Amino acid sequence: MLERLKIAGVSAFGSDAAATDPAATAVPAPAAAGVADPDAILDPRALAEDLAAALEAGTGDAESGPIDDAAVRGRLVAAARAHLEHGRAEIRRRFLEDLGGGDACVAQQSLMMDRLIRGLAEVVAERLSPAYNPTVGERFALVAVGGYGRGELAPMSDVDLLFLLPYKRTPRVEQVVETLLYALWDLGLKVGHAVRSADECLRAARGDVTIRTSLLESRPLWGDAALYDEFRRRFFKEVVATTGTEFVEAKLAERDDRHRKLGDSRYVLEPNIKDGKGGLRDLQTLFWLGKYLHPLDDVDGLVREGVLLRDEAERFLKAQSFLRTLRCHLHYLTGRAEERLTFDVQSEIGRRMGYTDHAGASGVERFMKHYFLIAKDVGGLTRIICAALEAESKRKPSLPSIPALKGLARLSRARQPLDGFVLEGGRLDIPDDKHFRKQPVDLIRLFHMAAANGLDIHPNAIKAMTRSLRLVGPKLRADPEANRLFLEILCASKGAEATLRRMNEAGVLGRFVPDFGRVVAQMQYDMYHVYTVDEHTLFAIGILHRMAAGELADSLPLATDLIRQIDSRRALFVAMFCHDICKGRGGDHSVLGAKVVRKLGPRLGLDEAETETAEWLVRWHLLMSDTALKRDIEDDKTVQDFVARVESPERLRLLLVLTVADISAVGPGRWNAWKGTLLGQLYTRAKDLMSGGFESGGRDRRVAAAQEAVRALLPDFTEAEFEDFLAKGYPPYWLSLDAETHARHARLVREAARAERTLTVDTRVDPDRAITEVTIHTHDHPGLFSRLAGAIAVCGGTIVDAKIFTQTDGMALDVFGVQDAATGGAFAAPDKLARLSATVERSLQGRLKPLKELADRRAAYPSRLRVFKVPPRVVIDNEASRTHTVVEVNGRDRPGLLYDITRALSALGLQIASAKISTYGERAVDVFYVKDVFGLKIGHETKLAQIRRQVTAALTDPDCAPVPRTPAPPIRPPRRAPPRRRQPARLKR
Numbered sequence: 001m002l003e004r005l006k007i008a009g010v011s012a013f014g015s016d017a018a019a020t021d022p023a024a025t026a027v028p029a030p031a032a033a034g035v036a037d038p039d040a041i042l043d044p045r046a047l048a049e050d051l052a053a054a055l056e057a058g059t060g061d062a063e064s065g066p067i068d069d070a071a072v073r074g075r076l077v078a079a080a081r082a083h084l085e086h087g088r089a090e091i092r093r094r095f096l097e098d099l100g101g102g103d104a105c106v107a108q109q110s111l112m113m114d115r116l117i118r119g120l121a122e123v124v125a126e127r128l129s130p131a132y133n134p135t136v137g138e139r140f141a142l143v144a145v146g147g148y149g150r151g152e153l154a155p156m157s158d159v160d161l162l163f164l165l166p167y168k169r170t171p172r173v174e175q176v177v178e179t180l181l182y183a184l185w186d187l188g189l190k191v192g193h194a195v196r197s198a199d200e201c202l203r204a205a206r207g208d209v210t211i212r213t214s215l216l217e218s219r220p221l222w223g224d225a226a227l228y229d230e231f232r233r234r235f236f237k238e239v240v241a242t243t244g245t246e247f248v249e250a251k252l253a254e255r256d257d258r259h260r261k262l263g264d265s266r267y268v269l270e271p272n273i274k275d276g277k278g279g280l281r282d283l284q285t286l287f288w289l290g291k292y293l294h295p296l297d298d299v300d301g302l303v304r305e306g307v308l309l310r311d312e313a314e315r316f317l318k319a320q321s322f323l324r325t326l327r328c329h330l331h332y333l334t335g336r337a338e339e340r341l342t343f344d345v346q347s348e349i350g351r352r353m354g355y356t357d358h359a360g361a362s363g364v365e366r367f368m369k370h371y372f373l374i375a376k377d378v379g380g381l382t383r384i385i386c387a388a389l390e391a392e393s394k395r396k397p398s399l400p401s402i403p404a405l406k407g408l409a410r411l412s413r414a415r416q417p418l419d420g421f422v423l424e425g426g427r428l429d430i431p432d433d434k435h436f437r438k439q440p441v442d443l444i445r446l447f448h449m450a451a452a453n454g455l456d457i458h459p460n461a462i463k464a465m466t467r468s469l470r471l472v473g474p475k476l477r478a479d480p481e482a483n484r485l486f487l488e489i490l491c492a493s494k495g496a497e498a499t500l501r502r503m504n505e506a507g508v509l510g511r512f513v514p515d516f517g518r519v520v521a522q523m524q525y526d527m528y529h530v531y532t533v534d535e536h537t538l539f540a541i542g543i544l545h546r547m548a549a550g551e552l553a554d555s556l557p558l559a560t561d562l563i564r565q566i567d568s569r570r571a572l573f574v575a576m577f578c579h580d581i582c583k584g585r586g587g588d589h590s591v592l593g594a595k596v597v598r599k600l601g602p603r604l605g606l607d608e609a610e611t612e613t614a615e616w617l618v619r620w621h622l623l624m625s626d627t628a629l630k631r632d633i634e635d636d637k638t639v640q641d642f643v644a645r646v647e648s649p650e651r652l653r654l655l656l657v658l659t660v661a662d663i664s665a666v667g668p669g670r671w672n673a674w675k676g677t678l679l680g681q682l683y684t685r686a687k688d689l690m691s692g693g694f695e696s697g698g699r700d701r702r703v704a705a706a707q708e709a710v711r712a713l714l715p716d717f718t719e720a721e722f723e724d725f726l727a728k729g730y731p732p733y734w735l736s737l738d739a740e741t742h743a744r745h746a747r748l749v750r751e752a753a754r755a756e757r758t759l760t761v762d763t764r765v766d767p768d769r770a771i772t773e774v775t776i777h778t779h780d781h782p783g784l785f786s787r788l789a790g791a792i793a794v795c796g797g798t799i800v801d802a803k804i805f806t807q808t809d810g811m812a813l814d815v816f817g818v819q820d821a822a823t824g825g826a827f828a829a830p831d832k833l834a835r836l837s838a839t840v841e842r843s844l845q846g847r848l849k850p851l852k853e854l855a856d857r858r859a860a861y862p863s864r865l866r867v868f869k870v871p872p873r874v875v876i877d878n879e880a881s882r883t884h885t886v887v888e889v890n891g892r893d894r895p896g897l898l899y900d901i902t903r904a905l906s907a908l909g910l911q912i913a914s915a916k917i918s919t920y921g922e923r924a925v926d927v928f929y930v931k932d933v934f935g936l937k938i939g940h941e942t943k944l945a946q947i948r949r950q951v952t953a954a955l956t957d958p959d960c961a962p963v964p965r966t967p968a969p970p971i972r973p974p975r976r977a978p979p980r981r982r983q984p985a986r987l988k989r
Contacts, residue, residue: 042087047119050079077186087112102324109153121222124180141223150217156337163195198231209250266375267535274339278375280323286385372521429458436468448485451499472511487604497542530667540665559660562653571610575617594619624659628678634736639685673770709739728807761837765828771817772827780812786902790850791843793896795836802915854896868922872955874948884929885938891955893924904954
């Protein structure tokens with residue numbers, strides 16, 4: 001049968017026959033190179049025999065002519081599937097046993113696919129659609145392109161094929177292509193394909209950079225060798241040789257656009273490891289650019305051509321190997337072509353790659369830090385290679401228009417001296433490669449100079465800097481001039497964020513400030529923080545500068561106004577630089593960070609007062625957000641305790657500005673108008689207390705003033721109606737709301753009494769605070785808060801604030817601040833508001849079953865969010881308020897959590913007076929001001945213990961799902977399994 005499959009005039013180039021027939025291949029197939037015991041993965045001879053047997057089973061007479069029916073194709077597919085499944089299982093076994101890692105895995109996948117496709121192509125073209133004396137038009141070449149073309153095929157990746165024709169299609173070629181593609185699809189393979197003549201390929205490549213890139217790494221699989229050789233020669237001569245500059249510019253623009261779509265940061269905590277910044281696609285882009293401009297086939301070629309240094313090539317290969325291994329784990333774990341490293345797989349992949357818990361850092365945090373360091377290395381290589389190749393491809397950068405360089409626009413690309421450096425092609429360079437050894441301080445001054453003049457840094461300088469990082473040691477850190485320059489960079493009126501990011505990417509920043517170096521690429525394994533610690537810090541510094549420049553006046557008006565009033569600008573920026581500098585050390589990062597500032601401040605040139613201020617800001621940088629978001633700022637004692645810690649108006653201004661920038665830099669959507677309102681209210685009350693305008697006493701006078709203010713807003717009320725309204729409210733009601741809200745409540749209560757309504761639900765959208773204020777007036781009874789919380793949760797709302805008032809007539813007047821759980825904005829959709837009123841009524845009538853309806857919502861809760869475990873914690877504070885016991889609850893957020901907590905509090909017989917509801921990613925922090933059934937603070941230890949026990953039980957999360965794992969399939973040998981051969985020794989990492 002094997003002899004009958006040989007057809008004169010057609011050579012299967014790239015096939016395993018090439019080992020004995022040198023004329024059978026035009027270009028060696030790289031996929032098989034270095035693969036240990038390839039026949040144990042897929043034996044081509046056994047495959048050919050099984051495919052031949054499948055044909056024989058359906059023909060009766062092997063010489064009966066062409067066969068092209070679905071039954072025969074089904075038998076071919078069944079025979080091929082056995083070999084494919086065995087090969088996949090064998091590759092997976094080798095990979096999970098760490099036999100070569102990702103590099104070996106992608107090469108083995110490619111080799112397996114080569115052998116499978118060649119085997120099918122031979123049968124389809126030579127037996128099912130034979131041409132015993134084929135014309136030129138009936139010949140074609142089957143070519144691997146794209147990632148498959150370069151011999152890199154991840155477990156679940158697409159297989160990209162080109163059917164290369166000499167000119168137009170013929171019926172036989174169409175029949176072969178159709179039959180082969182159907183067979184591959186029946187095998188469950190994802191096949192991308194094109195059927196083009198050589199002229200069509202060249203024409204398409206000229207007009208489409210993506211097609212050009214795909215063809216750049218083409219590789220022959222089977223068919224007419226001469227046809228492919230001629231096409232390859234023409235492709236490089238007619239397309240590549242004349243479009244170098246265009247290709248470089250197009251690929252860099254494509255890279256930038258890809259980065260923008262994925263967040264333009266390599267430090268997002270759920271990165272796309274293929275297309276994200278610092279991912280595999282960036283490495284591939286670097287190689288494409290080098291290959292396009294130089295005749296090379298591997299990374300060593302970049303070294304030979306002078307594009308990369310040897311150590312840079314080693315970093316390239318190390319990063320590539322790590323990312324390939326990571327991608328293979330991701331595909332195997334999820335069972336699909338997943339490229340996003342989401343939270344729910346990070347822990348398991350980290351475990352599989354050997355990362356374990358160490359003191360101060362979990363295994364998943366260590367794994368992700370290694371990933372981000374690799375992404376950082378990719379970024380460094382990207383800058384070096386792209387800049388060098390841009391210059392080589394004769395791309396002429398435009399000179400910036402800056403006052404300090406007037407007249408330079410007429411200069412040629414010749415090197416021009418500039419204050420100890422040189423200007424070449426609009427980039428700042430060093431005079432010679434030994435410059436930093438002679439002037440180590442210029443490792444800092446180069447960035448200072450570039451920032452001051454709006455210049456980019458030349459790749460030669462970046463290379464020299466990379467080789468000179470060892471010079472950033474104790475001597476340079478103690479250099480007064482270096483520290484002066486760094487402080488000026490940090491506090492510069494423009495460009496500080498970009499300059500610091502350059503320094504961080506180059507590795508200079510982490511070495512100049514070693515404490516900062518410890519948080520480079522440091523992730524926080526939660527859903528609240530979007531970026532790594534260093535990236536968050538740089539974003540926060542950038543926000544401070546944008547505030548100071550007035551760019552954020554519309555979104556952050558109070559902070560923008562206050563930053564212009566502060567006197568301690570340098571202390572503010574040093575504090576922001578250091579506020580998270582000790583995260584991940586196993587202690588309170590605020591306390592540890594303050595100690596770092598105490599030493600770093602004088603080194604950078606801060607005086608004693610500035611150092612003290614910066615130290616205080618770092619120590620208490622969470623104080624204002626904790627107070628505003630977790631405490632009742634209408635409670636006098638809350639404000640008094642806050643002011644006692646802050647002490648001065650200058651510190652208050654500094655703390656407000658730092659807090660706003662810190663929250664805003666956590667990630668998109670983390671800052672909102674509601675948080676801004678709470679911080680603004682706390683700032684105003686604290687400022688009033690400091691200036692003597694705050695009335696902490698005279699409760700009766702304050703109640704009287706509030707009632708007088710609302711009287712002026714109710715001209716349509718008779719005296720009897722107004723007195724009746726006054727009599728309904730206890731003092732806390734008058735002291736907790738503003739006059740406009742009191743007036744609105746007065747009309748709502750009057751209308752309810754006239755209409756004899758037992759339930760009124762009023763909603764008012766407040767776009768400035770990004771909330772909807774929901775006011776509910778009904779009969780008070782135990783468990784009311786819980787029922788209302790359940791109704792709001794069922795409707796898709798999230799309660800962020802609640803004030804609970806019981807009136808003297810036994811009616812409840814409860815005010816909730818509600819946001820849309822899906823959008824984080826105001827709960828404003830008309831259909832949702834209508835549903836809310838109906839659901840509240842159903843809940844109060846006992847017709848709503850919140851537990852059942854919320855269980856349905858929990859089932860739809862994204863599984864990737866269930867991986868987080870937040871230990872339940874209940875903290876009871878009897879000192880924070882003079883009149884209430886404060887219960888702070890911490891747990892993993894989930895739909896209906898507030899309902900579960902308030903149901904437990906109600907079962908304990910507690911009266912909830914107000915609540916502060918905050919969510920930090922997966923962590924919910926809810927604070928309740930409560931009293932016992934007698935209206936008193938809870939002081940008995942037995943009762944407090946009971947509260948802790950039952951609320952902790954309510955926090956128990958029934959929805960924590962295990963990380964999804966795809967079990968390794970058993971290794972099933974095909975019908976003719978090849979003999980097992982000795983495996984190579986296990987590689988050590």
